[in-house]
Amino acid sequence: MRDSICGGDRPAVREPRPPAGTAAVHKPCRPAGAAAVANRLDSAGWKFDWFRQESVSSPAQLIRTNEPDGVLRVSEGGVYSCKGGRGDPAFYTETSTEITIQETVSIKTTVILQPNWSEIFRGETVTLRCEIQGGGGAQWTYEWRTTRNSPSSSEYRTNSITESDSGDYSCTGRRGYQITGWSDAFRLTVRSDKPRASLSADKTLVPAGGSVALWCSVSSSVGWKFDWFRQESVSSPAQLIRTNELDGVLRVSEGGVYSCRGGRGDPAFYTETSTEVTIQETVSKPTVILQHSWSEIFRGETVTLRCEIQGGGGAQWTYEWRTILLTYYNNLHNSEDRITPADSGRYSCKGTRNYLFTPWSDDLSVTVSDKPRASLSADKTILPAGGSVALRCSVSSSAGWKFDWFRQESVSSPAQLIRTNEPDGVLRVSEGGVYSCRGGRGDPAFYTETSTEVTIQETAPSTPARPSFPVMSIVGPVIGVILIILLLLLWRYRKSKDLNCIRLIQSESSNQTSATNHGGTQTDSPVYSSLLHGDPSLYETIQPIRTSGNDADESQQLKNLNKELEHFRMRERPHRPAESSVYANFNPGQGSPAATYAAV
Incomplete structure (x- = not known):
């Protein structure tokens, strides 16, 4: 049986158990002195052999032999035992029970926090290390005084630490039968709030061709490395652009929404992401152009002003327009603005595209005049x-x-x-x-x-000008109808006159015939009558010409009669296709008239 004795100044004595000897230990836990081990037997004549086991895994070694007094002083820890012997040849007792002597070494132990941060936050992973100064490369076994179960290694690692892990930590070490004293207590404090990184900028407007500096930090603590994020546009998510930056300073020359966070430990523990900082990048100054390039604008006209951004590309810009009297915002996705100016004024513009920013353009003067007359x-x-x-x-x-x-x-x-x-x-x-x-x-x-x-x-023409087509289309038919009516009236008039003339001739002929029959003084001549075409009751009667009287008058009468007959012939010819002619035969040179007739 192996016993370990490590106590105060009072020695512990084992009761003898024959036939083996009894070992007595005097002040076994003295840090810098020697322990006295006594072997005592009731009988006499014994000499003693001493054994020491240096480690648990090593066998006991004979360190002293034939010691007469049975007392051994030791200064090293180990497992000690003894046995007695006497006579010749030697007779040996049974080996005594083992006594463990622990050696208190003067090596100092210290608890160290790894990493050595001044503040620990909930969720971090921390390591407490027990360091034995001068402990060499030997294997030590460690014992911890903690709020939890004690590990046997030199490191006490806590993953995702919480507030309940706060407290005092101390350690001690054992190597074989050596033991160190307890270290001073290390006070560990865990904060419940997760920190947030802080981001600042020296300016938020990047000058054309320049840059701005951003600073990221975590207050009241050390050991952080920083990750940087940039959001290129409003609709796009933030992208990681730098990681594990040591100094927390970033210089940027592009516009965007920037943010950062701190991280430390393994596995990494991250702070809350910082508040965002918007950096606007200044590009070249735009130009306002009057789209129509008219030298003069009149009140009531609608004109187009164009804001041209050199090098702006085809991306979507948001434009802001300004006049001398009014500032207004126009979220157009093009570079034109249509205005109807009432008065003269000056116009300027600027544009933003995501986080690109232009300065105000130079003013364009627009002069408005009153409405002109052609x-x-x-x-x-x-x-x-x-x-x-x-x-x-x-x-x-x-x-x-x-x-x-x-x-x-x-x-x-x-x-x-x-x-x-x-x-x-x-x-x-x-x-x-x-x-x-x-x-x-x-x-x-x-x-x-x-x-x-x-x-x-x-100017009117020298000859009657032909009326225009619309007039002729009305006057022509009217004149035609009037002419037809006049011709009909004239035809009726002429026909009526001819009939009266013929009746007059018949009347005269009848009178002459009557006078001849009654008087018997004139020479009888044949009288011809014929039916006139067109009138069934009308006959034309031709009688001989009277021979009495003046020859010249008679000749004139014959001529007149011949003209009248010719007139009727010409008028009636279209209606008498079967007849060949109308004629009269007379001899104006004879003194006595010849027979005269007319055939129809």
Whole structure:
């Protein structure tokens, strides 16, 4: 049986157990002295052999032999035993029970925090190390006084530490049968709050071609390394751009939203991410351009101002416009702004794209004038027959106009639009009328006041001018109807007159015949009658010409009668295709009349 004796100043004595000797230990735990081990037997004549076991794994070694007094002083720790012997040959007792002597070494032990941080935060992993100064490379066994179970190694490691791990820690070491004293207590304090990194910048606007400095830190503690994040645009997530930076300083030349965090330990423990800092990058100054490049703008016009950012690329910018009287924000995703200025003013712009930023542009002055009036002139106002006149419309002191033309055909009719969007402002006309014009430009179109009117008079031709088509289309049929009516009336009139003449001739012939029959003084001549075409009750009677009287008068009568017959022949020919002619035979040279007749 092995016993370990380590006590105070009072010696512990074992009761003898025959036949083996008894070992007595005097002051076995004296730090710097020697322990006395006594072997005592009741009988006499014994000499003693001493054994020491240096370590648990090593066997006991004979260190002294034939010691007469049975007392051994030792200064090293170990497991000691003895046995007695006497006579010749020697007779030996049984080996005594073992006594463990612990050697207190003067080596100092110390508890060290690894890493040696002044503050420990909840969730961190920390290591407490028991260091034995001068302990050499031998294997020690460690004992800890902690709030938890004591490990046997030199390191006390706590993963994801909590507030319950706060307290005093001390340790001691054992090597074989050597033991150290307890170390001084190490006070460990665990903070419950997770720290947040702090981020600051010397300025938030990066000048063109320059940079700004960012500082990241964690207050009241050390041992941190820093990770840096940058958010390139509002819609994109933050990206890790640097990691494990030692000094916590970062210089940047690009705009963006920056943040940081601290980390330490293995596995790494991270702080809360810092608040964000927005860095805007300054690019070149933009330029405001009047899109139409008109020299003069008129009140009521709509014009387009363009904000041009050199090198801005095709990315989406947000523009801010400013006038001398008003600042307004225009979240356009293009570089144009349409305005309808009421008064003259100065305009400037700036743009932002994500975290790019331009300064304000130089001012563009826009001068606004009153609404203009178009000016109309003509090279002449009298339109020659078959010719034309050139009209010219213009708007002074400005460009970009197109022209609309109006013509008033008569005093009572309104002016009609005859041409629109004519670019050159020149119109050649070949008709009379009252002409006017106006200018227009832009989208939506802005129109000038209508010009003063110019009257163009058309010269009448030497021959009756053919009426215009609309007049002839009305007057022609009317005149035709009137002519037809007049011809019908004339035809009825002539027909009525001819019939009266024929009846008069018949009446005279009847009178003459009656007178001849009654008087018997005149020579009888044959009388012919024929039915007149077109009238079944009308007959034409031809009687002989009277021979009495003046020959010249008779000849004239015959001529007149012949003319009348010729007239009827010409009038009735279209209705008498079967008849060949109407004729009269007479001999004006004879003194006595010959027979005269007419055939129809």
